[in-house]
Amino acid sequence: MTSHFTRRRFNTALAGAGLATALSPFGIVRAQGQKLRVGVLLPRSGVQGFIGQSSQKGADLAPAVLKEMLGVDIELMNADTETNVDTARTRAERLIQEGAHVLVGPFDSGAASAIAQVAEQRGIPFVINIAAAPQITEQGYKYTFRNFPTSIDLVRNGLALIGDLFQATGTAPRTAVFMHVNDTFGQANAKAIAAIFPKLTQLPFKIVETIAYDPAAKDLTVEVSKAKATNADFLLNVCRLNDAIILRREMVKQRWQPMGIIGPGNPGMYEDQYYKTLGKLSEYSISNVPWYHPKAEITRIVEKQFNKLNPKDKMMYHALNVGYTFEAVLIAADAFKRARSTDPKALTEAIRQTDIKSRMMLGGPIKFNAKGQVEGLASACIQNLNMRPNVVLPASAAEAKPVFPVPGYKKA
């Protein structure tokens, strides 16, 4: 057999290879053929199963939306943390072993701390979707990034909105009883409230008692009895979903009717399952939380894809979970596009340089500070009215007027 590979052809091939090499710093040839493997860690079962599944919807819609927006290919590698910190750690390890280029998740501060340690050890970037404990971005981690307010910011925004709510409704409750889940998130919020609340002298009320409870509690009879006995004007409640449902039912059983229930920066009371399980009892609960911008162009695109994937569901019931999970994948995809590589160090450096101005959630641009934290994230006051979450404050974004004290409840 005669070889047709002549010296001239060899030189041509060499020139071609040289051209490809010359272009490679720009990553054009390499990145276009690659997929970004995003390891998504969420609590899709266990106590936080509902919220984990809700957040998963934000990840599921991301590949199609981001392919259209940024032209990048994303492969999701999903893992269930089972609402368990140890499981979160082992699943993160496994995702990295199986080839994940970046980790995203995990809707829980305890799990986020564990995954951050794995990410640091293995040198893989980790973008937190939802987790508020401040210490996560205070450890000097190089590979951990958070596009979600810390509990201090959440509580600061939430308490400020409570003041706005009282002003808007012309009420001045004098006392509150503070109940909170006793997990990493709940304790971080409780600490933030203890630190910030005394400084907010414009708020008319004082906290008469603080009651902590187990996040996996199956029965809150004692806790609600104690709270009721304080005779406080309203309930300030840092909860999750399941406990929020149990708590609301128990309040009715014990005939406790404060002026209202206000969450100063926590999930639970605007979730789809809260409405489904409680029906009319879900009405009027108030949550001061980060929320999506209903008029943003990107929200429209995301909602379209959400409706396509979940024809029987509505995005408004998953707003925070879907919005922040989608944005976490967006951050990874945007970095991948700029880095033109799946190399962990290049991706990490690109994430550090993120500057996304057109975003879905309320607040300033997505831009990380030296600690890997996005600053300037805003909250809205959300009230359950007509079995759906409505923005009632700030007035500029309001869909309805706030109702406080709530009907059937005692007046101030």
Place this chain on the structure above:
Amino acid sequence: MTWHLVVNVAIAGLLTGLVYGLMALGLSVIFGVVRVVNFAHGEMMTIAMYATVTLFAVWQLDPFVAVVPIAAAFFVFGYLMQAGIINPFITRPEHSQFMLLVAVAIIMVNGLMVSFGPDARNVQVDYQLESYAIGPILFDKARLLAAGMALAASAALFAFFRFSLTGKAIRACADNWLGAKVVGLDVKHLYALTFGLGSACVAVAGSMMILLVDVTPVLGPAYTLLAFVIVIVGGMGSMAGALLGGVLIGLSEALAGLFIQPSAKSMISFGLLILVLLVRPQGLLGKKA
């Protein structure tokens, strides 16, 4: 702290404790006669809770109606489980029995996970949010009815063992296994009947418990552990002890939540367990070995 707060919390603890007691009664009966510790006890109760949820969802059967077919089905299931799976292990070492029942428990949890998913489920009956009030004292209607059913089921079980011929025969097996065989009792059949009765007990407890708590597949192990604590506190094999242990644990958890910290409830249960093991190892109403 007002007196009516303490009384309200104590009443809730007492009523919940009675349902706990019925659950533990099943475990105690099985151990007292068959001398096998059912490590799948909490998981069986979880299955009963799911069965109640399903009957409610499909036919809107109230848990107080659904409890009848569910208890009957569990009796048959328990009988077959003892006759088919556990009887061959009766004479084997305890660790073999332990592994067998732990395996059964794991299969049950995973079976529920596959069948129902991880979501919490409950029944939403009309009276679930109602309560009776006598002055400042409140009685949660669902809890009161559940406790009443637990008492009725316990009384029926006591009566069966005390007055029926089959009950007496089962007690004879428990007292003297060899003697029972010598007088011609069908011990294997009686063991299976006992396991069936214990299973029916846990089914009734499960049908009532769904009125008080939401069910998830992973709930079982926590209730298995709770049943053990109750039975050890009350006295292994003692039926009255199981009920007393249930009430004590229910009450102490509620009052600990009130006087110390709600999140310290379990700590108090286990503290009570250690205290009983130190002071009266056979349990409050148990007999010395």
